[in-house]
Amino acid sequence: MSAENFLIESVQNALQDLYTLTGKPVSLQKTRKEFEGDFTLVTFPFIKEAKRSPEQIGQELGQFLVDHNEQVLAFNVVKGFLNISLSNAFWLSYFNSLKDQPGIGLKKENSSGKTVMLEYSSPNTNKPLHLGHVRNNLLGYSVARILQANGHRVIKTNIVNDRGIHICKSMLAWQKFGNGETPQSSGLKGDHLVGKYYVEFDKANKRQIEALISEGKTKEEAEKQTPLMLEAQEMLRNWEAGDREVVELWKMMNGWVYQGFAVTYKALGVEFDSTYYESNTYLLGKKVIEEGLAKHVFYKKENGSIAIDLTKEGLDEKVVLRSDGTSVYITQDLGTAIERFKEFPGLEQLIYTVGNEQDYHFKVLFKILEKLGYDWAKECYHLSYGMVELPEGKMKSREGTVVDADELLQEMFDTAEATTKELGKVEGFTELELQELYRMVSLGALKYFILKVDPKKKMLFDPKESIDFNGHTGPFMQYTHARIKSVLRKADMNFAAVATAVELNSIEKELVKCIYDFDAVVKEAGDTYSPALVANYVYELTKLYNRFYHEFNILKEEDEALKKFRLQLSKTCAQVISNAMNLLGITVPERM
RNA sequence: GGCACCGUAGUUCAAUGGAUAGAAUAGAAGUUUCCUAAACUUUAGAUGCAGGUUCGAUUCCUGCCGGAGCCA
Numbered sequence: 275m276s277a278e279n280f281l282i283e284s285v286q287n288a289l290q291d292l293y294t295l296t297g298k299p300v301s302l303q304k305t306r307k308e309f310e311g312d313f314t315l316v317t318f319p320f321i322k323e324a325k326r327s328p329e330q331i332g333q334e335l336g337q338f339l340v341d342h343n344e345q346v347l348a349f350n351v352v353k354g355f356l357n358i359s360l361s362n363a364f365w366l367s368y369f370n371s372l373k374d375q376p377g378i379g380l381k382k383e384n385s386s387g388k389t390v391m392l393e394y395s396s397p398n399t400n401k402p403l404h405l406g407h408v409r410n411n412l413l414g415y416s417v418a419r420i421l422q423a424n425g426h427r428v429i430k431t432n433i434v435n436d437r438g439i440h441i442c443k444s445m446l447a448w449q450k451f452g453n454g455e456t457p458q459s460s461g462l463k464g465d466h467l468v469g470k471y472y473v474e475f476d477k478a479n480k481r482q483i484e485a486l487i488s489e490g491k492t493k494e495e496a497e498k499q500t501p502l503m504l505e506a507q508e509m510l511r512n513w514e515a516g517d518r519e520v521v522e523l524w525k526m527m528n529g530w531v532y533q534g535f536a537v538t539y540k541a542l543g544v545e546f547d548s549t550y551y552e553s554n555t556y557l558l559g560k561k562v563i564e565e566g567l568a569k570h571v572f573y574k575k576e577n578g579s580i581a582i583d584l585t586k587e588g589l590d591e592k593v594v595l596r597s598d599g600t601s602v603y604i605t606q607d608l609g610t611a612i613e614r615f616k617e618f619p620g621l622e623q624l625i626y627t628v629g630n631e632q633d634y635h636f637k638v639l640f641k642i643l644e645k646l647g648y649d650w651a652k653e654c655y656h657l658s659y660g661m662v663e664l665p666e667g668k669m670k671s672r673e674g675t676v677v678d679a680d681e682l683l684q685e686m687f688d689t690a691e692a693t694t695k696e697l698g699k700v701e702g703f704t705e706l707e708l709q710e711l712y713r714m715v716s717l718g719a720l721k722y723f724i725l726k727v728d729p730k731k732k733m734l735f736d737p738k739e740s741i742d743f744n745g746h747t748g749p750f751m752q753y754t755h756a757r758i759k760s761v762l763r764k765a766d767m768n769f770a771a772v773a774t775a776v777e778l779n780s781i782e783k784e785l786v787k788c789i790y791d792f793d794a795v796v797k798e799a800g801d802t803y804s805p806a807l808v809a810n811y812v813y814e815l816t817k818l819y820n821r822f823y824h825e826f827n828i829l830k831e832e833d834e835a836l837k838k839f840r841l842q843l844s845k846t847c848a849q850v851i852s853n854a855m856n857l858l859g860i861t862v863p864e865r866m
Numbered sequence: 867g868g869c870a871c872c873g874u875a876g877u878u879c880a881a882u883g884g885a886u887a888g889a890a891u892a893g894a895a896g897u898u899u900c901c902u903a904a905a906c907u908u909u910a911g912a913u914g915c916a917g918g919u920u921c922g923a924u925u926c927c928u929g930c931c932g933g934a935g936c937c938a
Contacts, residue, residue, distance in 0.1 A: 301882080303882085303884085306885070306886095308885085308886075309885075314884095316885090318884075318922075321921075328921080354884080354921080355885060588870095589869080590868085590869080590937070590938090630871075630935075631935055631936065633935085634869075634870070634935095634936050635936085660934095661935085663934085668934080694904090697902095697903095697904065727878090728879085730871090730872095731872075731879090732872075732935095733878085734878065734879095736877095736878085742878095742891075744891080744904060744905095745890045745891060746878090746879075747890085747904090750904070752904090753904050754905085756902075757901080757905090760901070760902060761902090763901095764901055798882095806879095806880090810879095810880070813889085813890090817889085820906070824897095824905070824907090827901080828901070829900080865902090866902085
């Protein structure tokens, strides 16, 4: 039984025995490091019913715990806080029980039986991925791993927005100005090539808008009536009608984009179990509208459009099908969600990794699904994340202030290479190993930098400073891991026989307690979909280990038993660091 | 205009309603006979403003100010 559990149980018994209080919820917290103790109980909540002062309750509960549990060594009371110290033997035996489990913190073996679908990435096919997508991808991928570590089966899925006016703009511009340019002929990555023509369209279209305005049209009229815009809309109609020429062009250009995306995804180290294309799903949902209409969940308005009234839920009226019978975004989202639960009968939860500018959209979506009578609607979750901002403000693709994902990865790689070379400690590495190391470190830096921030919050990214390799960063963890491995290689000892009769000093106990917390952190990160918890955890552990490492000269330690214990502790720390980083999608090097 | 979100050291990030609001970075001062100094130690520095709820509020409620967002 975990320390928390038996302590809570014991406190509840004590409350019963001492004050005849039953069924009181008891929660423990970790004792802050400036106080003596391992766990802390706040006694304020009991003062009224126990009719005693906080200090007195602390004294009485503490004494009860010491008397009834041999693992409880001592206690002290500071105001309303009861600090409980567990015995050295408890922590040591705990440590010995898990030190050789490579999967510590990762519970892949004992499945929860729950199947979760997690959608992330979901790019448009008219331009390459940028920094915003990077946050989406890293977040989605990491949450998938964390859910897996909690024993769930996770289906990682990507829905590609491959149709619509945006891709027609790129296609049209390519037709007009492209001169048959291809990724092969230009050497451009496919997604960048298509993105280039999206920008070309915008430039040419702007000129046409200005021309129309100078002819006396208002800005709004002009924006809708440019020849290019009209032609793009014509192209979209032709695409929907199945016009062979348009569809062929569409297939070719999307093919280029997919090849480009594949490269970026691989570089980011993310992957998917399934991919949906909106060209296949955009008509889904119309049938759902009919059904909802029959069930009187929806109603027809005078203008012929179909809507739902959500004002009672604090939302607005929402149109779910236009008067001309065409879909709006939410129509296909309804259809897609329902389709997925049909496709995977055991599916229990659906998670959407989408930016927080769509918070309202998902509230509406989930509420409609609920009204349509789908029980699983309450298991749908919008994994909402904040925008990534630059020092000069928000990224705008049209103003060229986006940070391109491929360029960013390359810059990171170059920085890692330059920094490593400057430090000059990589003799004995082959060129191949060096490339792999630069990749590992640069990705680790980028991923950690993004994932350490609470997903819900907007974050600031400064490309000039790019990534710091010092301080609260991925490379700090990677470096510490590599150093431990190096120490262990030097030690070259037999770990089978590890001492059990070691007195833990305070820092060693801190480390053991920190390792002890790992499972709980993974659980909480899974419940809150927040890799940031894991990131901050692994940083705490790493910092602690570094203090430990600098305080004691492990390899020079003369007491054999102590030396073995400390090496074992190091080994376990390396394992935990590696496992935690793994949950963030970050690999740690054996040496660097 | 309606809806929901965000304001914490110079800067970037933490803090299930709990103790003296933590880190990192930039600043100041130190630490290499050693296993990796990409490290460690010390130091200075913050809850937008005004109320309320209570044993206790960065956290919950109300108003204001400031920032970004969604819906028209």
